[in-house]
Structures are given as C-alpha cells and as structure tokens.
Amino acid sequence: MGDTDRTRWDAAYIDRDAAPTPALPTVFVGYKDLFPRRGTALEIACGAGGAAVWLAQRGLDVHAVDVSGIAIGQARVLAEQHGVTARFDTVDLDGGLPPGDPADVVLCHKFREPDLFADLSARLKPGGLLAICVLSEVGASPGRFRAVAGELRSAFAGLDELAAGEGDGQAWLLARRR
Numbered sequence: 597m598g599d600t601d602r603t604r605w606d607a608a609y610i611d612r613d614a615a616p617t618p619a620l621p622t623v624f625v626g627y628k629d630l631f632p633r634r635g636t637a638l639e640i641a642c643g644a645g646g647a648a649v650w651l652a653q654r655g656l657d658v659h660a661v662d663v664s665g666i667a668i669g670q671a672r673v674l675a676e677q678h679g680v681t682a683r684f685d686t687v688d689l690d691g692g693l694p695p696g697d698p699a700d701v702v703l704c705h706k707f708r709e710p711d712l713f714a715d716l717s718a719r720l721k722p723g724g725l726l727a728i729c730v731l732s733e734v735g736a737s738p739g740r741f742r743a744v745a746g747e748l749r750s751a752f753a754g755l756d757e758l759a760a761g762e763g764d765g766q767a768w769l770l771a772r773r774r
C-alpha cells in the first residue's frame with residue numbers, strides 16, 4: 597500500500613465523527629453462529645475496529661491490523677470503551693500478513709489483495725473459519741479493486757465452502773480449512 601494509501605486512509609478516518617458499533621459486518625450477520633466463541637482471530641483491514649471488538653466480545657483473542665494509524669487508534673479506544681482487550685497494529689500489507697500463529701478465524705471485509713489469498717488460507721488452523729467480503733464487478737462497474745465473477749470461490753477452492761454470494765457490487769465467502 598505504501599505511504600500514499602496510508603495518508604489517504606488516515607484522512608478518511610480522521611474525518612469520521614462517530615465511533616462504530618461493535619458488530620459483525622452485515623453480510624455475515626445471518627451466519628454469526630458459525631463464528632466460534634473462543635480461540636484466536638485475525639482481522640485484516642480492521643478500520644476503526646467494529647468487527648474486531650465484536651469478535652473480542654464474543655470471547656476470541658483478537659489481533660487486528662490496518663494501514664491507517666488513525667483507524668488503529670480509534671479501534672483501541674473502541675475496545676477500551678467496550679471493556680475488551682484486543683491487539684491492534686498498524687501494518688502495511690504490501691509486505692504480506694503480519695507474523696503470527698494460525699487462527700481460528702480470519703476476517704477480511706472490504707479489502708482485496710489477491711496476492712494475500714494463499715496466505716489467508718494458510719493462516720487458518722484446521723477447522724478455522726475464513727470470512728471474506730470484497731468489492732465485486734458483479735452488479736457494479738469494473739474497477740481495479742473489484743473482484744471478477746467467481747474470484748473468491750476459485751481463490752479459496754481448497755477450503756470447504758459454507759456460504760457465498762455475489763451481486764450488488766460485492767462478493768463474499770465463508771469457508772473452513774479442512
């Protein structure tokens with residue numbers, strides 16, 4: 597991502613007035629029972645921490661990363677306000693995923709970097725849950741940051757698909773590592 601992306605995302609978060617509500621991203625709400633109540637979670641591109649704090653409230657030991665130091669600061673405040681502990685780090689994912697042990701959950705919402713797809717799968721413990729949602733060309737205009745039809749299913753074919761969808765400009769997948 598580099599300094600340009602960091603600067604752009606810092607500017608986007610510094611102008612936000614309201615803290616997010618701890619919550620699972622809307623696309624996954626109907627599947628919340630698939631998310632474990634203990635273990636470890638890694639959230640990629642966590643933003644201001646709404647999903648990370650929800651995972652921590654659920655009982656998971658959470659490590660969440662984002663390129664924006666402003667967003668990470670907001671996420672730390674959100675966790676403190678809700679009485680949970682989570683590890684939040686500013687990470688530029690151009691260098692790959694941060695080091696760490698395999699996780700019971702890997703969550704990635706509205707961040708697409710195909711070069712990291714294999715690493716996301718590899719970061720899962722056996723039986724671990726991948727929850728990924730990206731912008732998509734399906735139902736929207738093509739774009740540099742949008743997935744093509746079938747991209748997630750193809751990229752994560754080595755996992756057991758639990759649920760998936762495409763349309764209205766987004767693609768999402770819930771899958772387990774064998």
